[in-house]
Amino acid sequence: MIQGQYVCSHRPLGKIDASIGTMLTKRSKRWPDHPVMAYRAEDDTYRHVTWSEFYENMASLAAYLYSRGIRKGDRLAVFSRNSYQMLVWEMAVTSMGAITVPIFAGYDVDNAGYILKHAEPKALFVDDETRLEKVKQTGTLSSIPLIMTLQDLGYERITDHFEGGNLGDFANMIAAVNPGDVCFIQYTSGTTGNPKGVMLTHRNIMSQRKGMSQVWDIPYKSRFLSYLPWHHSFGGLFERFAGLYHGATIYLEDSFGKDLKRLLHNWTEAKPTHFFSVPKIYIALVTEAKASREIHDTIFHPGLKFVFTAAAPLPKDCGEYFKTQKVPVVEGWGLTETSPLITFTTLGEERTTETVGTPIAGCEILLTEDDEILTRGPNIMKGYYKDKERTDKIIDHMGWLHTGDLGELVDDGLKIVCRVDNLFKLSNGEKVSSMLVENAMTIKSQWVQHALAVGAGKDFVGALVFLNHPNLKRWSEKTGKDLTSGWEIAQDKDLQKLVASEITENMTDFQPKYMRVKSFVIIPKDLTIEAGDLTPTMKVKRHIILDKYQEWWEALYNPAENPDKKPYIVNLQ
16 A cells, blocks of 8 residues: 555546547537637648537548558557647547557657557558658558548548448447547657657547636637647647537748747737647747737737746746736646646636646555655556557556656645656755756856756766757857857856856755756757757757767766866856
C-alpha cells in the first residue's frame, strides 16, 4: 500500500459521450450552419466550414477508407501541419473506430521513420511533397497500403472525389465504437529515448471534455485562434476538442505561432474569445501590448473571455498584466498519458503562480512519501503501444499512474517541484530542481533561448547557456557591436556582461538562494530538433546535451585545470 497525501475532485463526472463520433454527430445536428473551422484560403481570407459540411466530409472520407479495406481498430497515420484536411482525416478515422497516429510535421526522416515502422499504419495522409519525400526516404512507403495527399483531400474534392458518403453507413460505424476502444496513438516527444506510443481511448478524451464543461463557460459561437500543433496533446487533444465540444469556431493561425506580426494580424480578424498558448507567446503579447495602444486594444478586445496556459509557469508579472485587463488566466497540468489534463485552476478564483490547480472531475492524486505525484481516473491511458514493460512500470497494479514529477499539496492546490530525474543534490545535500532553475533563466529572457542547470555533487549551481541568436543579432545591429560567429562569440566580454546581467536580474528574487546560478558558460550552438537536441515541443533532451558538452560544464568547477576554457566561464556575484 502506497502511503502519502491524497486529494480528488469533489465534482462527480457524470455521464459522458460514448465516443468521439457520438459527440461530433450531436454537435453537427445541433449546429448544422455554424462554422466549425476557418482556415486561410488562397486569397488570404478566412474560409469558413460549417458543421454540416464537415460532417458530410467525414462521412465521405470514412466511406472511401472503408471501401479501401480500412476497418475498426486499424491504425492510420497523418504527417501534416494543422489544416482542415487533417481535422477531417483524424475525426473521420476515430469516428469509424480506427486509430489515428499523428506525426509531428517537423520530424526528420529518422523520427518519422521510427513511428511509421513502429505503428505499422494501413493508411497515411501526407500534406506536402517535402513530407512525402521524407516518407519515401524512410523505406516504409511500400508497406503502407494507402497513401493520400493534400490533392486527394482538398476541400472541394473530398465529397466529389469519393462520391459522397452514406450518412447511415457512417452512423452504423459510429454506433459500433465502444468507450474503451483506442482512438489515438499519440507519440511522446522522447526526451529520454525513442518516442512512446500512448494509447488513448474514446473514454479518455470524452471524460476530459465532460469534466471541463462543468467548470468552463465557453458559449456556442466562441472563437479560438489556434496555433498549437495537433500532433501534441495540448493542441490536438485539449484545445481542439474543447472547440469541437463547445461549438467554438477554430480559426487556424497560419504562422503556427512562429511569426508574432502574423499572429497579431490573424488575431485582428479572428478576435478570439479564448486563447490557448505557452508562456513565451503570452510574454511576447504583453510586451507588444505595453509598447502599443493599438496592439493592446487588438489583443484585449471586449470579447476575450480567458486565456489558458500550460507547459511552463507563467511569470507573475505577465499574469498580473492579464489580471489588470480583467482577462482571467487559467492554467493546467498533465501528461500525454493522462489525455492530457490532471489539474487546472478554477475560473473565478484567485490564481497563484506557484500552483497548477486541483484535479479535474473523476481524477485522483496521491503523493508518495518521496513526493512523487501519482494519479488515477478515467483520463489514464490504456498503455504504451507494443510496450507492456514500460506500461507496467508507469501504471501499477492499483491503477495509479506514476507521473515522474515531484510535487506538493498546498492550500491552493498542487505545486509542481521537478521531474524525478531532473532533481540533483549539491555537495552539502541541498536538493536542486533543474526545472525551476532553467525556467527562471529562460521564460522571461531576451538573450537565453535554452539553459541547463548542473551541479550534482558540486558546491554550487552552474549552467550551460544557449543564446537567442535572432534577438542578439538585433541587439548587435542596434548597438553597432560586431559579433563574430563560432566559439569566439562565447568569450566576448560585452556579450557575457549582457547575458550575466539578465540572468542576475531574473534570479534576484529566486528562492531558495542556494539554487541560484553562480557560474555559466555560453555554448554558441543552436539546439535543433533535426540534430536530436530538442523534442518537437522544444524541450531539451537533457542527457544528450549534458553528454555532448560535458567538458564545458565540468570546467565550471575546476577552471584552473582548464585554462583553455577559462575565458568562456562567467562568474556571477
